[in-house]
Amino acid sequence: MSDDNLSLDDIRKMAAETGLTRLTEPHLQELLRATRTARARRAALPIGSLTPADEPAHVFRLEAGK
Amino acid sequence: MTDLAWLTVAEAAELLRGRKLSPVEYAKALIARVERHDGKLNAFLRFTPDLALEDARRAEAEIARGAWRGPLHGVPYGLKDIVDYAGLPTTAHSKILKDNVAKADACVAQKLKAAGGVFMGKLSTHEFATGGPSFDLPWPPARNPWNRDHFCGGSSSGAGAATAAGFVPMAIGTDTGGSVRNPASMCGIAGMKATYGLVSRRGVLPLAYSLDHVGPLTRAVRDNALLLDLIAGHDPLDPGSVAHAAGGYSAQLDRGVKGLRIGVIRHFYTRDMKADPEVAAGIEAAVAKLAELGAEVREIQTAPLGEYNACNRTILTSEAFALHEKWLRERPQDYGALARERIMAGAFVRAADYINATRLRRKMADAFHALFSGIDVAVTASSMDPPCRIDDPKAIEHTYGRQARAAFNITGGPALSVPVGFNKAGLPLGMQIVGKPYGEAMVYRVAHAYEQATDWVKRHPPLA
Numbered sequence: 234m235s236d237d238n239l240s241l242d243d244i245r246k247m248a249a250e251t252g253l254t255r256l257t258e259p260h261l262q263e264l265l266r267a268t269r270t271a272r273a274r275r276a277a278l279p280i281g282s283l284t285p286a287d288e289p290a291h292v293f294r295l296e297a298g299k
Numbered sequence: 300m301t302d303l304a305w306l307t308v309a310e311a312a313e314l315l316r317g318r319k320l321s322p323v324e325y326a327k328a329l330i331a332r333v334e335r336h337d338g339k340l341n342a343f344l345r346f347t348p349d350l351a352l353e354d355a356r357r358a359e360a361e362i363a364r365g366a367w368r369g370p371l372h373g374v375p376y377g378l379k380d381i382v383d384y385a386g387l388p389t390t391a392h393s394k395i396l397k398d399n400v401a402k403a404d405a406c407v408a409q410k411l412k413a414a415g416g417v418f419m420g421k422l423s424t425h426e427f428a429t430g431g432p433s434f435d436l437p438w439p440p441a442r443n444p445w446n447r448d449h450f451c452g453g454s455s456s457g458a459g460a461a462t463a464a465g466f467v468p469m470a471i472g473t474d475t476g477g478s479v480r481n482p483a484s485m486c487g488i489a490g491m492k493a494t495y496g497l498v499s500r501r502g503v504l505p506l507a508y509s510l511d512h513v514g515p516l517t518r519a520v521r522d523n524a525l526l527l528d529l530i531a532g533h534d535p536l537d538p539g540s541v542a543h544a545a546g547g548y549s550a551q552l553d554r555g556v557k558g559l560r561i562g563v564i565r566h567f568y569t570r571d572m573k574a575d576p577e578v579a580a581g582i583e584a585a586v587a588k589l590a591e592l593g594a595e596v597r598e599i600q601t602a603p604l605g606e607y608n609a610c611n612r613t614i615l616t617s618e619a620f621a622l623h624e625k626w627l628r629e630r631p632q633d634y635g636a637l638a639r640e641r642i643m644a645g646a647f648v649r650a651a652d653y654i655n656a657t658r659l660r661r662k663m664a665d666a667f668h669a670l671f672s673g674i675d676v677a678v679t680a681s682s683m684d685p686p687c688r689i690d691d692p693k694a695i696e697h698t699y700g701r702q703a704r705a706a707f708n709i710t711g712g713p714a715l716s717v718p719v720g721f722n723k724a725g726l727p728l729g730m731q732i733v734g735k736p737y738g739e740a741m742v743y744r745v746a747h748a749y750e751q752a753t754d755w756v757k758r759h760p761p762l763a
Contacts, residue, residue, distance in 0.1 A: 234483065247647060252628045260639065267644035271616060274647070277609035279602075280655045282662070289657035291509050292513050 239272075241265055303328040304465030305759055308522035311468060312370035315362060322362070322373030326417050328356035329375050333419070333466045336762045339447050341439045343393060344380045344459035345421040351375060354417040361415065370525050372415035377470045378456050378464040380421040381428055382513070383502035384408050391504050392424045394437050394633045395626055405502025406537065407471050407513055407530045414529050419467050422457030428473055428506045429454060429619065430638020432689050442689060443485060443725055444760035449686040450695065452485030454478040457473030459486040463727075463760060469517045469526050475506040476611050477681075477704025479514040480716035484681040486727030487718040487755065489517045489523045492704075494736050495711040496541035496763040499534030504593065507618035508517070508539070509657070510611065510708045519756050520717065520747045524549035527739060543737055550748040551740045557593030559675045559745065561586070564599055564733075567703040568680035575684045581719040581728040582680055588752055589678075589745070599677060601667050601749065607706035610663065613648060614709075659742035671735040676745050679703050681716045681729040708735045712736045717746045718755040 244265045248256055256264060300559035303325055306314070314320035330348045337343055378384055381391045383401035385408075390396045404412065409419070410619025431453045432440035438484040441456035443449040444464035451460045455472025459482025462470050472479040474492040483490025491514045498513040505511055513632045515526035531545035563586055568574035574582075619642045620627075627646075631639060672679070683701035687694035707714035713734040720728050732749075734742040750756050 251646060252624075253631070253643075253646065255628065255631050261638075263636060263640035264646065267640045268647050271613070271644040271648055274609040274612050277605050277653050278613065278656060279330070279606055280498060280659065283655060283658050286740045287662050289654055290660040291657065293355070293398045 239265065239269060244268060304332050306468060307519040308370065308374050308517065308525055309469045311374050312372070315356045316367050318362065320418060320607045322355040323352065325373065326351045326375055329419065329466060336464060337466065339442070340444055340460050340464055341423055342457040342464060342466055343377065343420045344390065344423045344438050344457060345387060345416050347418060347420040351417050351419045358415045358417060360546055368415040371411065371529060373417060374469065375417040375419045375467045376411055377419045377422045377426050377458060377461050377467045378408060379470070379472045381424055381457050381473060381504040382408060382471055384418065384421065387421060389504060392431070392436055392438060393426045393635070393638070395630060397437055401502070403502060406499035406534050407739045408502065412528050414482055422455070422461055422470060424456060425454035425616060426638035427504070427623070427642070427755065428475060428478055429641045430635050431456065432695065433635040434636050434693040435635045440689065443686050443726070444722070445487065448690070449726060450485060450689045452482035452682070455482050455490070457539065459483060459488060459490070462516050463488050464762060465759060469515060469522055471502060471530070472514055472516050474514050474708065475507070475510045477702055479512070479516060479709055480681050480704045480731060481702065483516055483716040485686040485727060487721070487727030487729070487758070488518050489520050489715060490514060490518055491523050491527060491713065492525060492707065492741070493531060493713050493739055496539050497531045497543065497545055497737070497739070499532070499537040499540050501534055501537040505622060507615040509618060510542055510544070510615055510710070520750045521549060521552055523715070524552060524743045536666070548740050548743050549740070550745055554744055555592065556589055556745055556748045559594045560673065561589055561594045561596045561745070562599035562670060562674035562677040563596060564601055564677055564679035566600060567604045568683060572701055572703070574680050576730050577722040578680060578683060578685065581613060582678070582730045585719040585730055585749060588676060589749060592748055592752055597674075598672065599670055602663055604703055604706060607663065607709050608700065609763045610656050610659050611705035611709050612644070613652060614660065617644030617653040618643065618645070619649045620761060655758065660709050667710045668712065668735055671738075674709040676738070677733040677743055679731055679733065681731045682737045685722045685724070685726045685728060707731070707733055713739045713742050715742050715746055719752065720755060738753050
């Protein structure tokens with residue numbers, strides 16, 4: 234779903250599916266703006282440069298003796 | 300005697316230890332100043348003069364019998380109101396937590412108590428360290444002491460405002476995307492985000508677990524190093540805490556910058572985001588000053604600022620939403636609009652996007668730290684703009700993301716914001732000095748040399 238196509242009705246449905254059922258209309262407008270912003274950030278991430286060997290920054294690690 | 304409001308921690312320590320200044324007299328002077336001026340600045344969310352006087356009387360008795368605890372003994376401080384102080388509410392400046400009384404002290408509060416500090420109160424923040432400046436919360440937002448009509452930065456707003464206003468000489472803030480360094484820049488003081496894991500986050504309300512840092516705000520660089528000397532160190536009860544040698548930062552300040560290699564990340568504020576001309580001129584003048592002091596200055600390149608910021612916000616909002624989802628389902632109306640919108644940005648971030656952002660984080664951090672084989676520190680912008688009006692939501696929205704701080708929450712190494720002067724309107728300007736992981740001593744050394752060569756630290760806001 235592109236940012237331009239994301240509508241208030243889409244957001245209302247997505248919010249309900251996530252359990253955000255108490256959001257008012259102004260809250261849903263906020264959620265719509267926030268989601269568009271988040272998607273623009275996702276588009277700005279240069280993930281094409283990642284290789285399978287690039288691990289997440291915080292990996293599970295156990296200290297010796299535990 | 301010097302106006303007690305403008306004593307540095309180091310100056311106060313000397314006077315207090317030598318019994319030329321009474322901790323009670325010192326605390327009373329600052330209490331009177333807060334009572335006189337904070338009604339216009341709102342730096343304190345919960346002012347606690349009785350606790351301050353109790354601490355001050357104890358410090359006075361201890362120092363009188365020769366039991367001096369160290370340079371912070373008898374020195375007033377404040378805590379951002381996401382940091383627990385046993386017996387007081389930790390509200391995060393939010394209706395959601397207005398009755399959330401802390402059962403125990405945060406690790407930093409424990410250390411400040413053990414050092415004999417004088418607790419003055421809890422300081423304003425943006426709601427949950429993200430939503431502000433807001434006028435729809437139970438408490439008003441802090442304002443800039445240099446001009447109360449202007450934004451004082453955030454989210455450690457009260458810490459910046461109180462320190463710059465001479466209410467306290469030191470304060471504790473937190474920094475997830477720049478929240479110690481933003482108020483430091485906007486208020487003309489020093490604010491340090493040390494290496495991730497160097498300062499315990501135990502007892503501090505999280506915003507985003509993998510990006511949160513606790514950090515000191517002070518007027519003078521030496522004071523900042525003194526405070527970090529105290530609060531840095533391994534805490535086995537904080538899963539992010541590192542077992543790395545810590546402290547000694549204030550002992551290495553006076554070695555100057557002659558021969559040091561300083562890399563300027565100019566593309567952050569000239570190409571990736573075009574800084575306000577007065578901000579850019581302030582940074583360039585500071586760089587020229589460092590060269591004049593004997594540093595070797597060269598330009599360096601790293602990833603575009605937009606990539607760092609996108610990575611920071613993707614991780615931050617995902618982790619913050621995980622923390623807030625229950626409250627957002629049950630009590631969305633109890634959030635201010637700014638916090639609600641900023642946190643809800645994490646509601647529909649896909650797991651794959653979050654994980655890819657953390658994979659990019661490691662890659663970007665490794666590449667950035669490799670630059671330090673050829674430099675000792677880097678310098679770059681902090682905010683791209685001077686403080687805007689606090690009552691102008693469009694200006695707040697425009698300037699909020701125009702910063703180069705979140706990059707160093709991603710890389711994780713130390714980043715200190717220091718003042719580099721004032722614009723024509725008399726509002727503070729700042730820049731960042733950035734080090735390699737655990738390179739705090741070098742960052743402070745450069746900052747101190749620059750501070751000593753300028754007079755910014757001697758200027759104070761004229762509170763009416």
